[in-house]
Amino acid sequence: MEIDKQQAITNSFGYLMGKGLRMMRALLDRKFREKEMDISMEQYVVMVHLWQKDGLKQQELANFAGKDKTTLARGLNLLEKHNWVVRIPDQLDKRIKRIFLTHKGREMEEVILKNVSEMSGEITKGIDPEKIKICKEVLKKMHENMEKQLAV
Numbered sequence: 001m002e003i004d005k006q007q008a009i010t011n012s013f014g015y016l017m018g019k020g021l022r023m024m025r026a027l028l029d030r031k032f033r034e035k036e037m038d039i040s041m042e043q044y045v046v047m048v049h050l051w052q053k054d055g056l057k058q059q060e061l062a063n064f065a066g067k068d069k070t071t072l073a074r075g076l077n078l079l080e081k082h083n084w085v086v087r088i089p090d091q092l093d094k095r096i097k098r099i100f101l102t103h104k105g106r107e108m109e110e111v112i113l114k115n116v117s118e119m120s121g122e123i124t125k126g127i128d129p130e131k132i133k134i135c136k137e138v139l140k141k142m143h144e145n146m147e148k149q150l151a152v
Contacts, residue, residue, distance in 0.1 A: 013142070024123070031119050037112070038082065042067065043075045044112060050085065050101050051109050058087070058097045084108055 009015055025041045032039050039047070042065060049056060049064045056064075062072040076099065079085045084105035090096035124132055 017139075024119075027119055027123065028116065031115050035115055037115070038078070039112065040075070042071075043079055044116070046072070046075060046079065046099075047084070047101075047105065047108065047112065050099060050105070054101050055098045057090070058099060061099055079105070 028041045028044065032044075045065045046061055049061060058072065058076070059069060061076075062069045065072060065075075067075075076085060076087065080087065082104070083102050085099050085101055087097040087099055090098050
């Protein structure tokens with residue numbers, strides 16, 4: 001009976017998603033280190049959002065990344081140190097900081113995404129592309145359902 005309970009836990013969505021995220025973070029961090037790219041998965045997430053929409057507020061980035069403002073600020077410090085982003089006070093409210101990509105930050109998009117794509121290819125090797133498509137659809141729907149529950 002105890003084995004059934006353990007199998008139920010290790011086969012649950014929460015466990016599988018959490019384990020997958022931890023392993024993906026470790027693999028991505030290792031790939032970045034091997035390529036001598038001083039960036040973490042969390043900083044990569046920030047860069048992705050900036051590549052999609054430059055000039056986001058620091059709080060918006062924190063929300064997207066699922067981090068508090070202080071944790072995000074530490075990551076932004078490193079990105080600023082590398083001259084990939086700059087923080088500029090909002091024109092209407094100087095207390096608000098907007099994050100903008102530098103020229104170097106824009107150039108990093110191709111390099112970073114190439115490495116992420118390589119890693120994705122490695123972790124999905126041998127899996128039917130149709131099953132990957134279905135998996136993504138299921139995860140997106142689960143995210144949508146969880147966002148609705150969190151909004152209540």
